[in-house]
Amino acid sequence: MGSLKDWISSQLVSMSLVSSRPLSGSDSFFREEPSHEGFVDQGAAHSNTSLTPPILPDTSPSVGSDQENQSNPSRQHVVVENSDQSRNGSGKKKMDPLVRIEDLKVKFLRLLLRLGLSQNNLLVAKVLYRIHLATLIRAEESDLKRVNLRSDRARAVAAEQEASGLPEMDFSLRILVLGKTGVGKSATINSIFDQTKTVTNAFRPGTDHIREVVGTINGIRVTIIDTPGFLPSSTGNFRRNKKIMLSVKRFIRKCPPDIVLFFERLDLINASYNDSSLLKLITEVFGPAIWFNTILVMTHSSSALPEGPDGYPVSYESYVRKSTDMVQHYIHQAVSDSRLENPVLLVENHPQCKKNIIGEKILPNGQVWKSQFLLLCLCTKVLGDVNTLMKFEDSIQLGPSSASHMPSLPHLLSSLLRHRSVVSPSGVDIEVDESLLSDTEGEDEYDQLPPIRILTKSQFERLTKSQKKDYLDELDYRETLYLKKQLKEEYRRRMEIKLSKEENCASNDNSDRQQASQEEAVLLPDMEVPPSFGSDCTAHRYRCLVTGDQWIMRPVLDPHGWDNDVCFDGISLETALQINSNIFTSVTGQMSKDKQDFSIQSECAAAYSDPSGTTYTVGLDVQSAGKDTIYTFHSNTKLRKLWRNTADCGVSLTSFGNKCYIGAKLEDTISVGKRLKFVMNAGQMVGPEQVAYGGGVEATLRGRDYPVSNDNVSLTMTLLSFNKEMVLGGNLQSESRLGRNLRVSVNANLNSRKMGKICIKTSSTDHLQFSMVAAFTIFWALLRKKDVKSTSHE
Numbered sequence: 001m002g003s004l005k006d007w008i009s010s011q012l013v014s015m016s017l018v019s020s021r022p023l024s025g026s027d028s029f030f031r032e033e034p035s036h037e038g039f040v041d042q043g044a045a046h047s048n049t050s051l052t053p054p055i056l057p058d059t060s061p062s063v064g065s066d067q068e069n070q071s072n073p074s075r076q077h078v079v080v081e082n083s084d085q086s087r088n089g090s091g092k093k094k095m096d097p098l099v100r101i102e103d104l105k106v107k108f109l110r111l112l113l114r115l116g117l118s119q120n121n122l123l124v125a126k127v128l129y130r131i132h133l134a135t136l137i138r139a140e141e142s143d144l145k146r147v148n149l150r151s152d153r154a155r156a157v158a159a160e161q162e163a164s165g166l167p168e169m170d171f172s173l174r175i176l177v178l179g180k181t182g183v184g185k186s187a188t189i190n191s192i193f194d195q196t197k198t199v200t201n202a203f204r205p206g207t208d209h210i211r212e213v214v215g216t217i218n219g220i221r222v223t224i225i226d227t228p229g230f231l232p233s234s235t236g237n238f239r240r241n242k243k244i245m246l247s248v249k250r251f252i253r254k255c256p257p258d259i260v261l262f263f264e265r266l267d268l269i270n271a272s273y274n275d276s277s278l279l280k281l282i283t284e285v286f287g288p289a290i291w292f293n294t295i296l297v298m299t300h301s302s303s304a305l306p307e308g309p310d311g312y313p314v315s316y317e318s319y320v321r322k323s324t325d326m327v328q329h330y331i332h333q334a335v336s337d338s339r340l341e342n343p344v345l346l347v348e349n350h351p352q353c354k355k356n357i358i359g360e361k362i363l364p365n366g367q368v369w370k371s372q373f374l375l376l377c378l379c380t381k382v383l384g385d386v387n388t389l390m391k392f393e394d395s396i397q398l399g400p401s402s403a404s405h406m407p408s409l410p411h412l413l414s415s416l417l418r419h420r421s422v423v424s425p426s427g428v429d430i431e432v433d434e435s436l437l438s439d440t441e442g443e444d445e446y447d448q449l450p451p452i453r454i455l456t457k458s459q460f461e462r463l464t465k466s467q468k469k470d471y472l473d474e475l476d477y478r479e480t481l482y483l484k485k486q487l488k489e490e491y492r493r494r495m496e497i498k499l500s501k502e503e504n505c506a507s508n509d510n511s512d513r514q515q516a517s518q519e520e521a522v523l524l525p526d527m528e529v530p531p532s533f534g535s536d537c538t539a540h541r542y543r544c545l546v547t548g549d550q551w552i553m554r555p556v557l558d559p560h561g562w563d564n565d566v567c568f569d570g571i572s573l574e575t576a577l578q579i580n581s582n583i584f585t586s587v588t589g590q591m592s593k594d595k596q597d598f599s600i601q602s603e604c605a606a607a608y609s610d611p612s613g614t615t616y617t618v619g620l621d622v623q624s625a626g627k628d629t630i631y632t633f634h635s636n637t638k639l640r641k642l643w644r645n646t647a648d649c650g651v652s653l654t655s656f657g658n659k660c661y662i663g664a665k666l667e668d669t670i671s672v673g674k675r676l677k678f679v680m681n682a683g684q685m686v687g688p689e690q691v692a693y694g695g696g697v698e699a700t701l702r703g704r705d706y707p708v709s710n711d712n713v714s715l716t717m718t719l720l721s722f723n724k725e726m727v728l729g730g731n732l733q734s735e736s737r738l739g740r741n742l743r744v745s746v747n748a749n750l751n752s753r754k755m756g757k758i759c760i761k762t763s764s765t766d767h768l769q770f771s772m773v774a775a776f777t778i779f780w781a782l783l784r785k786k787d788v789k790s791t792s793h794e
């Protein structure tokens, strides 16, 4: 059962520091075994965990113009040399983990300085952020201030220590290479050391036994374990490949590597690429955890690019992305988990490879791949060390999620309280109708307006500034009145139809009008098109029209879906049906299906409104959650006691797995005038042996032009109690038009746990306003930078 804390965190989506990618894994690959002699293990426990740096969607594998790259999950055995320990020799002394993390961070920054790698790299920032995050998760409340202050000091300390060369740093890397024969494992090892350390062969398998290649790069001792290549996966080679893997596994048992490099040839990845069986065998032999600290290495990265559908070579970035995505996809299949994201290293070993002025090999995108290699290895290892220190063991395991998910009671309760089922025959919000009905003042205001002359563009240009403003204000005013009038007319028309139907003497005229209105074809908004959009592909070009029929069916775009070319893996469906004058039903749903997964989300509801104004609703919601399905049956009764007061009571029954959750709520809505509305509710959700209570009050003030414009401010207070914990929350939401071309919406919330978020959205069609927003953002960023600086000085 999810706790209240989880629920609160989930409410603050944008603050989801804890919602990063998998943090660790545990399996048989890396055991707690003595480290290699090359490492100085000063008493820190070896571990089998990993810490995955935050992988932001904007970072594509190695295709950035600079060396910014995505980072990776990593898992290493740990070398935690700590300066104090190495000096006083008390290697076994247990230190405060926060101090040790601090030392590790300083060491990481020192290594970057030593290797001449930029500290302002995105990847570095991500690693530092991850370290900070991990520290925050583990830090006690009293340590938080300390942690925040320290994070700014690390750079200065690193620079100081590196300048003086003290304390001495002992850092080494142990790397295992794996891949098919001929992909360039040995050639890459030679390129890394800049000398021929191992044999390569262009025509037959070059490496016939496992061997360690040791060397030094910029003062760092690097040991690479070269292995014989696997044979192309076919049943005939299965036994041989397994034999190689088992011998590698035996070899690394005593001294496990920090990093695994898995090789593929970039130029050989095409639509027919499929190495699933080999990847599955690797996973089976070494355990899924091997992938946690694996870097994908793509050799032959300067090969000629293939032609695209237009006859021109595809862009380097998209080619690399597509190829690496494909390999990653098969790794996901092998581990049955799509959360894993391995970093990618592009390599070119050809002697004629392009070089920069200082003789470093560069890729077509200008990247110096060797320094990228060092950076990736460094980050992978450091994150693994942090992971061990912070004891993130067993936090997450790769593989299909076997643990059954439990819905959280607070979550179920808050969604029950929020759920307001208004089923109306026309799909129009009943409240809008009411508000229109009550608005009789400005009845024919629009018709009484004096005529206005619409100016041409050149006439408008000739007006003075104040005249222009007056003219546009007048147009706005007229537009609002016109829209109000239209809404009212539409409402009246619907009422007429309803009345005539009720009297059961619908005239031909009326039914004709209704028929006509139903058959009017409406153009639906354009669909999102796949990134691989091609004008020749008919599936990418069609538009949707809704005609008289009641069903709206549309394909759903999933750019990350199984079918990269078509991208439509799902279908959405909507329908609303009026069975008789009092009963309405509606069904909306979305389904997607690919080779492995099937997911569905649907809501069906039926409403009966009796002539006294009371509405009874029943509904069934079906939603996929992983491999399970959640069924929620809900029923609602909306009593219309008085004109301005609506009472609502609802019950819900949720079934998930083999558990049932029963909820009930009471709600009362009071409207004061046309613009002010109060909603109060209270509810309870009962699960197996647990109960959650909650309730809230919401006040909404609408703008003068409601429902034509949607200006409003609403203030909500909620109280939730679960497991003897109580959370009070407040939410402010407002949407308004500031000036003619600028809309601003603000959403801010805060709860008694001092967690909250503020979100401001603006939209404008004016260039001036755009530049104002940009200027404001830059000003804000500068202000924040100043704040950070002053904090660090303190």
Ligand SMILES: Nc1nc2c(ncn2[C@@H]2O[C@H](COP(=O)(O)OP(=O)(O)OP(=O)(O)O)[C@@H](O)[C@H]2O)c(=O)[nH]1
Pocket: 179, 180, 181, 182, 183, 184, 185, 186, 187, 188, 199, 200, 201, 202, 203, 204, 205, 206, 207, 208, 227, 228, 229, 230, 299, 300, 301, 347, 348, 349, 350
């Ligand atoms: N053009 C080009 N050729 C490469 C590249 N990497 C490797 N080669 C060539 O590919 C051939 C095979 O490379 P090896 O390093 O022996 O391959 P391997 O993966 O070690 O093969 P095994 O030892 O059999 O597992 C050699 O002739 C290399 O020169 C590369 O990035 N670009």
Ligand SMILES: [Mg+2]
Pocket: 185, 186, 187, 199, 200, 206, 207, 226, 227, 228, 229
């Ligand atoms: Mg080799």
